[in-house]
Amino acid sequence: MRGELKLSMYSQASVVAHVLNRRHPAPSFSALTAWFVQGGAKGRAQALRHVLQTSRLNLEVLDRLDLLGRTSEMARVFGIDFFSVLNRGSQYRVEAVLGRVSKPLGYVALSPR
Incomplete structure (x- = not known):
């Protein structure tokens, strides 16, 4: 809450x-x-x-x-699981969206390693 x-x-x-x-x-x-x-x-x-x-x-x-409805909608939009929407930070959401947008364009995200 x-x-x-x-x-x-x-x-x-x-x-x-x-x-x-x-x-x-x-x-x-x-x-x-x-x-x-x-x-x-x-x-x-x-x-x-x-x-x-x-x-x-x-x-x-x-x-x-409407916590369950909003959270499940965010999970669908970001393409991540329900639990990650509640527990992970905003950077994880941004990376998920970036990955979904860059894949059809043929881009590959850099790895920190």
Whole structure:
């Protein structure tokens, strides 16, 4: 999200509040563990409900920002794989485009070796 949004804090609760305009409680992992282990069937259901809601909110944030659509379109344009669009830098993208443009013209890129 750091590449997508300009926020002071990037916790899941703050990203959800900014993107979806909703509040989402963020209990600690020890509280979730206590609900699951010591809360019986009701506590397990509460912990699982929270995890399911957290997963849904993550998917809603991705959908609202259209992160998957834009990333896959960039991968198609640059001719590189989806994961490289997210993880590699802009120089890799420029080299990919340069390679795609120069190949039909019969040019060969210089190797650093």
